[in-house]
Amino acid sequence: MKPKFITISEEIIEKIKDGELLPGDKVPSENELINDYKISNTTARKCLLEIESKGYARRIKGKGTFVLNRTVEHQLVRTLGSINSTRRGFNEGIKAEGFTPKNIIIEKTVLNEGISSEIVGKHYIIDGPVLKIRQLRYADDILMKDETRYVSLKLCPRIDRLSTEISYFKTYEEEYNLKISDIKQTLGVDILEASSAQNNFEVDKQIPVFILDSVVLCDAEKVVEIERSFYRGDKYKFAIVASPEYDVSPTFNLKK
Structure with missing residues (x-):
């Protein structure tokens, strides 16, 4: 069974691939992930790190995490x-x-x-x-x-x-x-x-x-x-x- 943060990060990556989240769009924040998926701070943070590590998004300090341009x-x-x-x-x-x-x-x-x-x-x-x-x-x-x-x-x-x-x-x-x-x-x-x-x-x-x-x-x-x-x-x-x-x-x- 996949860890929860992997399942959630894959779901968000699919939204990026499908064009539901476009380059420059903001990825759900830690707080939004916590509220939407009923997960802990640690799991939410791991989700964002996983999306970023796979090259689909980048964190900008003080702004949030944004979808990268992969077109x-x-x-x-x-x-x-x-x-x-x-x-x-x-x-x-x-x-x-x-x-x-x-x-x-x-x-x-x-x-x-x-x-x-x-x-x-x-x-x-x-x-x-x-x-x-x-x-x-x-x-x-x-x-x-x-x-x-x-x-x-x-x-x-x-x-x-x-x-x-x-x-x-x-x-x-x-x-x-x-x-x-x-x-x-x-x-x-x-x-x-x-x-x-x-x-x-x-x-x-x-x-x-x-x-x-x-x-x-x-x-x-x-x-x-x-x-x-x-x-x-x-x-x-x-x-x-x-x-x-x-x-x-x-x-x-x-x-x-």
Whole structure:
């Protein structure tokens, strides 16, 4: 008969293999295992150590134990419709999947006139002043994401003084006490030529990209953030959460 911690760890590993737990997702904590399986602290700890020792998860001190990325060619998984994934932010998500993040800022400026964008067939506007940040996001020295973010300085004064490595979503909630009411997202695809001015992916040939447009709304439909990002198409997979914590509306446009 197998030890209890082996049986439980195998059950959790099966959830990882089946995609029920995705790369970057948090594995049940010791306390959750104790409550769910009615086991001791020692058995719960052994379960997590067993999952980690088999290469399916990694413990991050003070954060928890997270599912590692074991996909073919280490493709990153971006989860649409997941508030937890959005709240975690790029850097924390990359670390949770087992990679080392790096960020290079190529533009950081204040737009006094504001910004607008059409997302899910509707125009969204942020009145100035607006912080514009464009940065290149790396995982293990491979450029994965070309991100441009616009943030309301009226709703988030002096956020331009904070590090760009923060989780912006978490900062809106915790530092500015904004209650996020909705996130709208559209996902498109395109091919960038090597010579294109939009192509920062350090390749000498055309490359497929996902284009994600999103808007973050708080109370009274106020626009906190607008984002337009290019994700390297050969390095990313996208997953969908059907029952998000908030009413998040991912929309797909697969036209080139």
